[in-house]
Amino acid sequence: xxxxxxxxxxxxxxxxxxxVPALAxxxxxxxAADLNEALNAPGGSLVFTTxxxxxxxxxxxxxxxxxxxxxxxxxxxxxxxxxxxxDIISFDFLSSGEGSDxxxxxGLYFYIDGSLVSKWGAHTEWMSYSYPLTPGTHQVEFTYKxxxxxxxxxxxxxxxxxxxxxxxxxxxxxxxxxxxxxGRRAMIEYEVLPENTFNKDVTFTSADxxxxxxxxxxxxxxxxxxxxTVTIASVAVPSVTKTVTVTVTEALPIAELNGFAxxxxxxxxxxxxxxxxxxxxxxxxxxGYNSMASNVAAxxxxxxxxxxxxxDGTDQNPIRYFFTMDHESRQVTNSExxxxxxxxxxxYDYTRGNMYAVCGETQVRNLGIVDLxxxxxxxxxxxxxxxxxxxxxxxxxxxYGLTMDRENALFYRVDLETAExxxxxxxxxxxxxxxxxxxxxxxxKLYWAQVIHPTQxxxxxxxxxxxxxxxYLGVIGDGMELTALYTTAAPDESGILGDADLNGSVTVAxxxxxxxxxxxxxxxxxxxxxxxxVDVDGSVTVVDALxxxxxxxxxxxxxx
Numbered sequence: 001x002x003x004x005x006x007x008x009x010x011x012x013x014x015x016x017x018x019x020v021p022a023l024a025x026x027x028x029x030x031x032a033a034d035l036n037e038a039l040n041a042p043g044g045s046l047v048f049t050t051x052x053x054x055x056x057x058x059x060x061x062x063x064x065x066x067x068x069x070x071x072x073x074x075x076x077x078x079x080x081x082x083x084x085x086x087d088i089i090s091f092d093f094l095s096s097g098e099g100s101d102x103x104x105x106x107g108l109y110f111y112i113d114g115s116l117v118s119k120w121g122a123h124t125e126w127m128s129y130s131y132p133l134t135p136g137t138h139q140v141e142f143t144y145k146x147x148x149x150x151x152x153x154x155x156x157x158x159x160x161x162x163x164x165x166x167x168x169x170x171x172x173x174x175x176x177x178x179x180x181x182x183g184r185r186a187m188i189e190y191e192v193l194p195e196n197t198f199n200k201d202v203t204f205t206s207a208d209x210x211x212x213x214x215x216x217x218x219x220x221x222x223x224x225x226x227x228x229t230v231t232i233a234s235v236a237v238p239s240v241t242k243t244v245t246v247t248v249t250e251a252l253p254i255a256e257l258n259g260f261a262x263x264x265x266x267x268x269x270x271x272x273x274x275x276x277x278x279x280x281x282x283x284x285x286x287x288g289y290n291s292m293a294s295n296v297a298a299x300x301x302x303x304x305x306x307x308x309x310x311x312d313g314t315d316q317n318p319i320r321y322f323f324t325m326d327h328e329s330r331q332v333t334n335s336e337x338x339x340x341x342x343x344x345x346x347x348y349d350y351t352r353g354n355m356y357a358v359c360g361e362t363q364v365r366n367l368g369i370v371d372l373x374x375x376x377x378x379x380x381x382x383x384x385x386x387x388x389x390x391x392x393x394x395x396x397x398x399x400y401g402l403t404m405d406r407e408n409a410l411f412y413r414v415d416l417e418t419a420e421x422x423x424x425x426x427x428x429x430x431x432x433x434x435x436x437x438x439x440x441x442x443x444x445k446l447y448w449a450q451v452i453h454p455t456q457x458x459x460x461x462x463x464x465x466x467x468x469x470x471x472y473l474g475v476i477g478d479g480m481e482l483t484a485l486y487t488t489a490a491p492d493e494s495g496i497l498g499d500a501d502l503n504g505s506v507t508v509a510x511x512x513x514x515x516x517x518x519x520x521x522x523x524x525x526x527x528x529x530x531x532x533x534v535d536v537d538g539s540v541t542v543v544d545a546l547x548x549x550x551x552x553x554x555x556x557x558x559x560x
Contacts, residue, residue, distance in 0.1 A: 031060055038063040039077070041090075041163035048162075050077040056142075062092075062160035065108075065144035069151050076143040081164045083133035088198055089140065090130040091162040095120040096154035097144075105150065108157040111141040124153060130198050133164065167198030170234040173242035180212070180222040182251040184281045185474075188218040188244060190232055199236040206230050212246045222248035255280040255440040256489070257460070258327075259449055259482035260296040260308075261288075262434070266478025275330045278476060280440075280447065283460045286477035289330040294321070297434065299484035300346040300355060301327060307355060307372055308484055309343040322375025327488060338375040345390050345436060346370070346484075349416060350491050351397030351502050353526030356416065358383065358391045358401065367399075367419040381419035385412060388421075390437035392446055395491050396502045397528070400424075400439075400446060400465060406432045411468035425468030429461065436485035437463075443489075449482035491527070497559055498548045500524060500532040511549035518542045534559040 032038035038058045039048050050056040054067035054075040065075035081089065089112075097107035097120065104121035110129075111117060117131055144157040175190035192200040204214040208228035214220045220230065227247050234240040257278055264271040271288040273295075278286045292310070297320075299308025306325040322338035325331065344365065345358040355370040357377055363386040368377035387404040391414070394400070399414030401421070409431035412421040433451040440447060445462045448470065452458035459475040476482065498506040500513040514532040516522035517540050524532050524540060532540045534547050550556045 032058050032062070034058065035063055035077070039079075039159060039162050041161040044163055046079045046081060046162060046164070048077055048079045050075075052076065056159075059158065062158045064158050065156045067144060067146060068155035071146055071151075072148045074143050074145045075156075076141060077159070078139065078141045079162070080137060081133070081140055082137050083135055083164055084166075085135050086166055087133050087135075087164055088130045088167045089133055089162070089164050090128065090196075090198075092126055092128050092160045093120070093123070094126050094158040095123040095144075096152070096156055097121045097123075098147075098150055098152040098155075104145075105147040106152065106155060107145065108159075109143045109145055111139075111143070113139050114141075122152065126158075128161075128196070130167070132167075168194060168196050170194075170197045170200070170237050170240050173202065173232050173234065173240055175232055175242045175244045177245040177247070178220060179247045179249060180220055181249045182222040182224055183254060184252065185219050185221045188214070188220060188230060188232070190218065190242065190244075192234065199234075201235040203233050203235060204230055205233070206246075212248050220246055222246075222251075224248060225250055253443045255443045255445065255447065255487060257283075257438070257440070257447060258301075258486050258488070259436060260292070260299065260484040261477075261480040262295050262483045263481040264477065265452065265480065271477060271480060275325075276477070276480070276482075278460075280443070280445075280460060280462070280473055283474045283476045284478075286480075292332070296484050298343045298346045298357065298436070299325075299486060300348050300438075301486040301488055302348045302355065302372075303490075304328070305333075306484075306486065307370065308346065309338065309357075309375070311342075324372075336375065341366075341377075343377075344388070344434065345401070347391050347393040347399070347438065349393040349397050349399075349526070350395070350441075351526050351528050352416065354416075356380075356391065356393065356399065358388050363387045367414065367416070380416065383414070383419050383421055385410075385421045385423075388412070389431060390435060390448065392437045392439040394439045394446070394465065395441055395444070397526075398465075400437070400463070402427065402431055402437065402448065402463075404431050406430050411463060413465075424465065427461075427463065427468050427470040429470045433481060434483050435481065436483050438485045438487055440487040441489040441491045442487070447485060447487075449476060449485045451481045452479055497531055498534050498551055500528055500548070502528055502531070506548060506552055508549060508552050511545050511552055514540050514548050515542065515545035518545055 035048050056063045056077040067073040067075040095108040099105040099121040101120050104119045107121040109119045170192050172193040178186050180186040204218050206214045211226040211228040212220050214230050229243050232242045261271045261276050274291050275289040276286045294310040294312045296310045299306050312319045320338050321335050323335040324333050341359045341361050343357050343359045348355050357368050357370050358365050365383045365388045367380045388401040389404050390402040392400050399416050401412050401414050402409045409427045411424045411427050435451045437448045448461040460473045461470045463470050500510040517524045534544045
């Protein structure tokens, strides 16, 4: 399971002294006449050799490995270079391999004098790379290696523009001013020029840390309202600098988020199979709690208790369990075998007083209500779209869900009475694997813990319920798959008397809802039922409906 998930690990920064951003485009030129022309930078004279069962070949104006689809194999091309003091070797590459750079089960390996310098797994866009050489003669080797199973994408590497020369130095830094609220963080967007600068390392310095701090990566944290500056300076050429203005605005509400890390693909995987907590302001700072032996598929919170489902057994014969857990201690308080079908997502609706679950066995998903005593699920109906993977309910009792799409997840509004799904729009973010979503009553936002994907940063997003626009807030820890995202924030229980539809105001529509309930045409539950009972006699009758109507029309000023 971990290997499958790890295929989707995000593109990591190249582990070298310097790296250059991906080339935006490669202009089409004539096919190279031979391997030397394909691999050399324009005007270069390096001589390349390739041999073995899978030699490198000319592919357009570049060179390409040929062992694609052949497990436990390698394809190698070599050259000998002579370096002067201060020289670097640089090249462009594309690695349509498997896994991240750290794993690189299939990928491009770069050696100097027999020692591994760097390796790259899945890099499906052209990148540029540079590395310093010591004076003298060196043997340089590029190898596309494959492990014993699985082939992904083109399953090969491309190489071009190999060059040994003096490095290009920085002469300019560009950057934009930023605004951030107190208690939150934002990245400084900057660029070191020219584009092919060898050493793009910079330092960041805040003029007033009492207003805003900045870390070594250019991430600014707002401390207090005000304005300060951050100076960016080139490490290689300290005289090349850029100053940006940082404006810190008033603090915004912060969401306290929790979830189950079924897989932590960080550097030490210390939170693997653990409950974790973090905030939307600093999602990379994660607190891990006691481990749990089995995979939690979905869970939701209510009044100090987490209700959920986990599975055991095998993929072919899974055994599913319903459990309850004390939120404060993260100790499971009850666990029993459940005959419910696979549960993908859960959310509690405070307006109706129901715990909902999205469940199913294949692509078909059903919306159901969970019995919090037994874990049994009573179906509301079949969701009208397949493959819904996440679910949340907002303060007004409106459900939302995301469907699986490895390119662009679709965001739907879900009617909790009928299971009817209405498309809101495209998120622009891929959804792959089991993941989770929740609504936070403190901030009034929908949060999505998105699982890693090779073309998109993973981490925590907010989703606009009107447009489906997804805003990226940052990576969770070092990166993890959360399958039970939840918050402990609950709605204001006082509410607005007479507001039967829970939209924050009392209108004629509320009177109609109360009347439909009183005549048996509709059933109000939970907070909606309480707020429609304006005479506070324990039931919603025609008398309540008439009082709400008179209030909405301005004929009375209160319900006393």
